[in-house]
Amino acid sequence: MMFRKIAVISALLVVSATAFSQEKPKGPQPKDFTFTTVKEIPVTPIKNQYRSGTCWCFSSLSFLESEIIKNKALKDTTLYPDLSEMFVVRNSYHDRALKFVRLDGNLKMAAGSDFGDVFEVIKTYGIAPQDVYSGMNYGYDLPVQGELDAVLKGFVEAVVKNPNRKLTPVWPKGFDGILDAYLGPVPADFDAIAYRNSLGIDFDEYVSLTSFTHHPFYEPFAIEVEDNWRWSPSWNLPLDEFMAVIDNAIDNGYTVLWGGDVSEKGFTRQGLALLLDTEAKQTSGSDQEKWVGKEEEKAEAEKKPSYKEIVVTQENRQEAFDNKQSTDDHGMHLYGIAKDQDGHKFYLIKNSWGKTGAYNGIWYMSEAFCQQKTLNIMVNKKALPKDIAKKLGIKVK
DSSP: OOOOOGGGHHHHHSBSTGGGSSOOSOOOOGGGOOOEEEEEOOOOOOOBOBBSSOHHHHHHHHHHHHHHHHHTTOOOGGGOOOBOHHHHHHHHHHHHHHHHHHTTTOSOOSSOOOHHHHHHHHHHHOOOBTTTOOOOOSSOSSOBOHHHHHHHHHHHHHHHTOTTSSOOTTHHHHHHHHHHHHHOOOOTTOOHHHHHHTTOOOTTSEEEEEOOSSSOTTSEEEOOOTTOTTOOEEEEOOHHHHHHHHHHHHHTTOOEEEEEOOOSTTBOTTSEEOOBOTTSOOOOTTOHHHHTTOHHHHHHHTTSOSOOBOOOOHHHHHHHHHTTSSOOOEEEEEEEEEEOTTOOEEEEEEOSBOSOTTTTTEEEEEHHHHHHHEEEEEEEGGGSOHHHHHHHTOOOO
16 A cells, blocks of 8 residues: 555654644544454554654554464464564665666655555565564664655665766665665575565465546556555455455454555544544534433433544545545554444554554554545455455455
């Protein structure tokens, strides 16, 4: 998935507990909800991307770690994998710089990227565990990459100017030298390909899915957002089938890689993701106009969240994408289903902003929010309902 919306870019580059010191306008709060988990798939511990725009990588590797846990049937949490985000990030930067220069700078050179990028990096370069390559070579315990991003961009912009009227063959080495200085060189004696092969994953067995009407259904297309710099394709499904994939995945023990828009007021810093209908009159147990003289109804209403959500359709979902109200903000890891006190479905979401909010780094995303604000998902092909896989012409091993 691709994740960067101009209006929220600074917030996503400073995704830490510090970034959440100022609350959004008040709305529904965790105290309004009682969640009951219906099903959850094992995930690795919460991480913190901190001041870096690398949610696409943190979420993708969390997703793959759950795949490894499932494939290897790991019960002991001490054996859970811990894959290196910065190993992927440095190789992604390398490939992106080459493409940036080939396109004469007509490509976004920044931190944001998409899920397909992670899979291409791993298939090409392999992967390393965190204890082999942390990528923290510049004096911080957590990623702080504003300077690195600026230096890398400045370097390739200088190369694109082609001051010698012919590029030298060594400029990629110079670019990699910057990566070595900031992130550290990958240990020469580590075999990243062999380690990748030991994980028991076929990295071609994953599929990206989306749901928009400006392309035909049941065919793939590259979602038109700038962070999709590799032009990775996603299969296009009608909205009801798109959501059915998510539910089928969880029901069958597979997690979902989620990418979408989190700039909505209903995406709170306290762990809630709601598609608030800001034009609707909100109700609550303290609404004297409605409940005066009905004490028993007031008491019952006080148990319910004081919000109303938009009813999502294929049409208003498309409209939100076309008018830039839904775009590529953030990537997270969807790993379960819960219900609130009224039986409404919510998805369990593992974020990469550290143990923040009311649920220590976990978000509860409403079904409506997921329907409207998801740009794309990635799943194991085995998680596809059989009828949908058949429509897409995807053969499942």
